[in-house]
Amino acid sequence: MPELQKLHRKQRVVLLCTSISVFAVLNILIALIMSQAILAIQNAIMFSCFFSCLCVFAVIALLLINDNYQEEKQKAELLRSTNQLIALNYQELYANRKEIARRIHDFNHHIKALEVLASQEHADKTAQYTHSLLKTSYAEKHFCKSGNNIIDAVINCKAAEAETLSIPFQYSVELPHPIEIDQVDICAILSNQIDNAFEASQQLSDTTKRNVSVKIWVKNDSTLFFRVENYVDADPLISNPNLQTTKADSQELHGLGLQNIADTAKKYGGALRSSYQDHYFVSTAFVCLNPF
Template sequence: MGFFSKRVDRQLQAYQQELIETHYREVDNMYKQIRGWRHDYRNHIQVMKAYAAKGDWEAIRNYLDLLDQDLTTVDTVIKTGNAMTDAILNSKISLAKSKGIRVIADAHIPVKLKSSEIDLCCILGNLFDNAIEASLPLPEDKRLIRVYMDMKNTQLYISFTNFTAGKKLPKLGGRFRTTKGEGHGFGLVRIDAIVERLEGYISRNSEDGAFTTEIRLPQV
């Protein structure tokens, strides 16, 4: 039993490290996109200065209209009040949208977290990965992930809901089964282990058409 426990723990640690490295790559990609936008807008300013020097105000108005349309596509920024949470949520939302999955997110963290930001990122990353994977079999117009985070009294409340292919997920040994391979299975175990260590609460509910995970983490 001791050998098996140590083996599982090593696998969990390896998976957690892989998860963190994946998150950092996603965040780095998001920041590269932001740097690209900054470079582009420097060029835009130079163009408008050139129009202004010629007094071509109609060209400036048209250019501003184009920029306004362009800005409406840069709508991935979620501001929770916690920088690392913002980075993970925005990178995952960007990933979901690239796969044709709509995301509705309402997330607020108005207090300094008692729990480790790395722990929270592991939880959020796994929840998003699971929701994205479960959404892919659906037609694009049916793909939707709802994310809600806020303080409820002294607890950080997290809710993830994604629509599924209309079947209630089966359970094995009291747990919902994952159909996505060993790594994802350890991800679910990791979420449970983090929530338990932080003396929190987790609930999963599968109803026809939707799967919801609710988590409460004490912050006092």
């Protein structure tokens, strides 16, 4: 019984139906044999041969189903491990960026203090030099502070990446209350959506058209939405309706991004929707905050 509990629900249903069928057929065969009629015995033998073949095919089908289940399970575990590493990486990058921002802020304070001291000592050249340093001030970044650590980490890291790639990046996050969803799953949805938008933006020959925007909000306190838009020259759904990856190494983890988003959203009773609106490709994923 413990081993049977490990089987998938569909497999247990198939096994139950097969067992009931075996029981019913055996009762019929026993009844025919007990009748001691030659014709009945012949029919019983033919029936048993047919049923034996049927059972063999049923076992083969069950094995194939089990093999497919195990393959899907391994893929899910692989994606889960990958998502955990990605989430950890974003959190570490975000922590590093906050530490750098703090040090820059402290550095400006130190320079200001040095300028005051130099002015008091009438060291005009020193004051002039420190004043010029303060003019070349490090612009303090406006970090996303939504109240959700992983969303902040992904948004802030992707904002820095967008700056490196020369892609204008805007975001809007409205979370009225804490989100009770696994941070790894949030990272899996949001990071893959933005990565896809960046990849599409880099393919634009006119760099001035590049633009990516992210909007995250909660509707009716029950559904969390992730919406990512990026400019495109033409509707990709016409030439590639299934949005299959165009990368040469698509047999590896590439190409699993969209499936990862869809599977993660489905886990919480949600889904992934892709659309095209006025030269913008829109990826919208939603999850139910109370799926059960």
